[in-house]
Amino acid sequence: MKSLTENIADSLLKLDISKPLLVTTKTSFDAHFKKLISDIPYVRFSDYQSNPLLEDVLRGQEVFIQNKCDGLISLGGGSAMDMAKMIALKASQFDIQLRDTLDTTKKLKLYSHLAVPTTAGSGSETTQFAVVYIDGQKHSVDHPSLRPNKCILEPQLLEYLPQHQVAYSGLDALCQAIESHWSRRSNEQSRAKSSKAIEFLWTSLLGAYHKESPALKKVQEGSHLAGQAINITRTTAPHALSYPLTSYFGFPHGQAVSLSLLYFMNINLHSDKKDYYESKEQTVTLINDIIAHTGCQSFSEFSDEFKRLCANMKTTIAQLNLSTEKKQDILKKINLARLSNNPVKINEQHIMDFLNVI
């Protein structure tokens, strides 16, 4: 079997990259990954936050240009891969502003990007979008050309992950798969991916948390499939609400998303017929499908099992008791595009009801 260095070297050759910018987190790179890719010539860039800012992207673009790099490797989690996508975009297409909506019908020629995920969660190695915070607000940069040209899935890399990160990124992947399945944009192709992802993640997440090798491999495959599914459908209400929760309280993304999953699942399952964008029957069928993929018999069993999984991975939070001002602020910062993917029309009262009980 080929080593990681050999795999990366082969991929760089295929992508015609001779001087890559390596986007990676400094601490984990120095501690674990540096020795694994010792023979690859690269310029390292680690000067970015875990929820990347526009300023971080511009710094990366400068390093890329100053060093005359000709492609990118991302080695890390969602933030490293998102950073590499946006640096590739800014270094290749100077005039594009990340806060603008990109014309997805126009093909963009970008520097090649090889993604090597070291977490299993975002599925960013196979998606065409990246998240950046501009003036405290979350923006999703979305274009088919942002999708990494190639990725290497090496489950061994996950063994270095701290347990809480396995939990948070795994929950993100599970929520992405579930949201994709009930999304208004889901189709046969996306549901084939999300169904498998739900099965893989549901059965393996706890084992991966305890660092069992076969489970880590399954969770990596599940996250990748969930990424492929949301690349088609995008996410829905739990993700829409997660971004202000992350920017206000610093909750890890996967935790912020999982906080409202059951709340919205209940709404999507039990609302009045008139509150669905399309047919209630179709959504109920899809949610029953999700529940069946986990081996549970009912929403209430699923709900108990999901809470148990979160508790077993120590991801539950104490009561937040939000002030009225904070609730109003959160409401203003919700991603409306993601809300409109949700099968039930979500209004302010829905969100307030949730914020009143967390």
Ligand SMILES: [Fe+2]
């Ligand atoms: Fe996510």
